[in-house]
Amino acid sequence: MKxxxxxxxxxxxxxxxMFFIKEGVEGEFVHDGLEGYExxxxxxxxLLIVDWMLPRMDGVTICRKIREEKDDIPIIMLTAKDSESDQVLGLEMGADDYVTKPFSPLALMARIKAVTRRAKLSKKSGIANEVIETKHFRLNRETREVFLDGGPITNLTPKEFDLLTFFLQHPRQVFSREQLLDRVWGYQFYGDERTVDVHIKRLRKKIGKVNQPFFHTVWGVGYKFDETVGIYEN
Incomplete structure (x- = not known):
């Protein structure tokens, strides 16, 4: 892994x-945003690991420029910014995941392995069973296209797409935040349940309707995807 x-x-x-050496990862380190982008x-x-605050070009700009170039390379953002709005901005600009400083190197390694493993599996997947169709959605896993009631949804981040795919494959099943971290992000629970909450909130805003939120909170347990009409509470 490079x-x-x-x-x-x-x-x-x-x-x-130090942890890269221990895990056999080939790492290259750059301390300037513009130089890193070049x-x-x-x-x-x-994989790219990008800090939020950088000289000459910040991490959010780097993510945005890479995604504008249609490169789906996995990106993990490091950030000292702890507010939900900051996390949402990083994810909206194309980061696959974020790690808030200070962080555990073991947790970072787990996330590195998870996002690269899922990226490799996605590239190796065949055409069969790539299209998922439900009452309201048509999702193509190969082309990463989503249609809601026949209209295209074009503003999903890579991880939002993965989360929606998972729920479409498991309708009306209830999953805890820990289970979603394990099944969608690919790493065990490290105390950052907000990752799931932020993505669910963004999906609700992007594809939910007034009386059809699709993503429902099951209090004390987690979330489920249900296309029947219903109101959720934040």
Whole structure:
């Protein structure tokens, strides 16, 4: 695995590098945003780890530019920003996941393995069973296209698409946040349930209707996808 890390804190880079060596990961470290973006364009990478706050070009801009170029390389964003609005912005710009500082290197490694594993599985998947059709949705896993009542939905982030795919495959089943982290993100629960909540909230805004939210909160348990008419509560 070859990973480009764009992070201006050298102590954080040193910590990550130690775990990379232990895990057999080939890491390259850049401390400047613009330089990191140029390095990304001139290399072949399995994953990018990008800090939010960087000299000359911030991490959000890097994510946005990469996604505008239609590159689906997995991106994990590191951020000291802890508010939900900041996390949403990073995800909206194309990050597959985010890790809030200070973080556990073990948790970071788990997320690295998860997003790269899912990316590889997605590329290897065949055409069979790639199209999922329900009462309101038509989703193509190969082309990553989604249609709601015949109209295209074009503003889903990569992880929002994955989460919607999972729920379409498991209608009316209730899943806890921990189960969703394991099944969709691919890593065990590390105390960051807000990752799931943020994505559910964004999906509700993007594809939900006034009387058809699709994603329902099951209090004390988690969430379920149900296309029957119903009102959810935040």
């Amino acid at each position: 990973v480009l890390v764009i992070e201006d804190n050298e102590s954080v880079c040193s910590m990550i590098e 390095r990304y364009k001139n290399g072949e990478w399995d």
